[in-house]
Amino acid sequence: MSQAPIFPGTASPSGRPATLGVMGGGQLGRMFVHAAQRLGYFTAVLDADPQSPAGLVSHHHIQTGYSDAQGLAQLADVSDAITTEFENVPADALQTLAGTRPVAPGASVVAIAQNRIEEKSHFTACADVSGVTCAPYAVIQTEADLKAVPAALLPGIVKTARMGYDGKGQVRVKNAAELAAAWKDLKQVPCVLEKMMPLKDELSVIVARGWDGAMVGFAPQRNVHVDGILAVTHAYESNLPPELAARAQAATRSIASHIGYVGVLCVEFFVVDDGSAQGGLVVNEMAPRPHNSGHYTMDACDVSQFDLQVHAMTGLPLPAPRQHSPSIMLNLLGDIWFDAQGQSRTPDWQAVLALPGAHLHLYGKTEARRGRKMGHLNITGATLADVKATARRAAELLNLPGLE
Ligand code: ATP
Ligand code: MG
Numbered sequence: 001m002s003q004a005p006i007f008p009g010t011a012s013p014s015g016r017p018a019t020l021g022v023m024g025g026g027q028l029g030r031m032f033v034h035a036a037q038r039l040g041y042f043t044a045v046l047d048a049d050p051q052s053p054a055g056l057v058s059h060h061h062i063q064t065g066y067s068d069a070q071g072l073a074q075l076a077d078v079s080d081a082i083t084t085e086f087e088n089v090p091a092d093a094l095q096t097l098a099g100t101r102p103v104a105p106g107a108s109v110v111a112i113a114q115n116r117i118e119e120k121s122h123f124t125a126c127a128d129v130s131g132v133t134c135a136p137y138a139v140i141q142t143e144a145d146l147k148a149v150p151a152a153l154l155p156g157i158v159k160t161a162r163m164g165y166d167g168k169g170q171v172r173v174k175n176a177a178e179l180a181a182a183w184k185d186l187k188q189v190p191c192v193l194e195k196m197m198p199l200k201d202e203l204s205v206i207v208a209r210g211w212d213g214a215m216v217g218f219a220p221q222r223n224v225h226v227d228g229i230l231a232v233t234h235a236y237e238s239n240l241p242p243e244l245a246a247r248a249q250a251a252t253r254s255i256a257s258h259i260g261y262v263g264v265l266c267v268e269f270f271v272v273d274d275g276s277a278q279g280g281l282v283v284n285e286m287a288p289r290p291h292n293s294g295h296y297t298m299d300a301c302d303v304s305q306f307d308l309q310v311h312a313m314t315g316l317p318l319p320a321p322r323q324h325s326p327s328i329m330l331n332l333l334g335d336i337w338f339d340a341q342g343q344s345r346t347p348d349w350q351a352v353l354a355l356p357g358a359h360l361h362l363y364g365k366t367e368a369r370r371g372r373k374m375g376h377l378n379i380t381g382a383t384l385a386d387v388k389a390t391a392r393r394a395a396e397l398l399n400l401p402g403l404e
Helices: 027-038 069-078 091-098 107-113 116-125 143-147 176-185 242-258 305-314 349-353 384-398
Strands: 019-023 042-046 060-062 081-084 137-140 156-160 170-173 191-195 199-209 215-217 221-226 229-235 263-272 280-287 327-333 358-362 373-380
Touching (some): 019 027, 019 091, 027 305, 042 069, 069 091, 081 091, 081 305, 107 116, 107 280, 116 191, 137 143, 143 176, 156 176, 170 176, 199 242, 215 242, 242 263, 263 305, 327 384, 349 358, 349 384, 373 384
Parallel strands (some): 019 081, 042 060
Antiparallel strands (some): 156 170, 156 191, 199 221, 199 263, 229 327, 263 280, 327 373, 358 373
């Protein structure tokens, strides 16, 4: 596939400035919009929420649902190319948009990523080339499936096939009785049961692939989750055994190529304790968009994951990113807006902003809720020791979990 480059500022045939559209108005959309605007593009966001983080900073904000025919027509009308920031946007909506505009990533690959059953089939289909498999699992769609679950998969985690993120739609189960109860609680929607893996570590790899198949990427990040939500990303040279990192990177490239992916893709992996010194690599899931674990690229690399999304979708060249500073990213959840008594408070930004190498990103969300992603703090420094010391200080000041 090829795509004639869409340059910023160029008057399109309709006489308006080149405009990039995005489905979804969350923080990923906002950071995408900022990257697009920095290059001179106009932007359009489709999100029903009048206060959506991306809608608030975009030239156009179309306030309709993702499947609204009029909203989609309006987005296609004002945009020269369209992307998505949310994997649960209905694939049909992307298909409709693709009728008139370049859409990256495409509907069929987003459809795979938004259904864990399809996603696991895809990982299995590329296992020969990628060299990695997913955790042992069973699909549960019927009572018969439930009864047929092998005991070897327990204890495990039941995950809804659709609409899961940040650990939502997941229940940890120890035995068959708990599994049956959990599936009932999940309203008996299609699910997968995954065997609980002995995790040594978690990592993710972010790549960007162009219309012509060219691919660039960042070095793998090591991620720490707390309560199923990303808390800390470690992005520096010694974060992972080099051989493991290289295997994860190669696997991600084959997972992207296998489906002709266009845009930024993140693949998450588990490092499992298999008795070997560095552990075995197991693929967890993929996100068809920039990812929370790649936010450090905004301050620690010369090209961010959002810049690459802009380049990939518009058919611009994909420069290989260079990380110029070791970095640790700390996620800022709504929890830190509450004190120990549950009273709301303002985090001590005064102290945090005084830390050299601390880059604060807040998403413009006015209501803090526990577990809600409100922002992140990227720490950079001349040396890894500096970065670690600053991250520890910031975590202390803000009472953040997950930094060992
Ligand atoms: P997100 O989209 O935010 O990454 P999610 O809701 O899609 O999250 P998963 O990535 O499936 O969820 O799981 C969240 C976390 O739960 C994982 O990062 C890992 O820490 C833990 N987890 C998930 N599956 C397993 C498993 N099979 N064994 C052990 N731990 C697991
Ligand atoms: Mg995940």
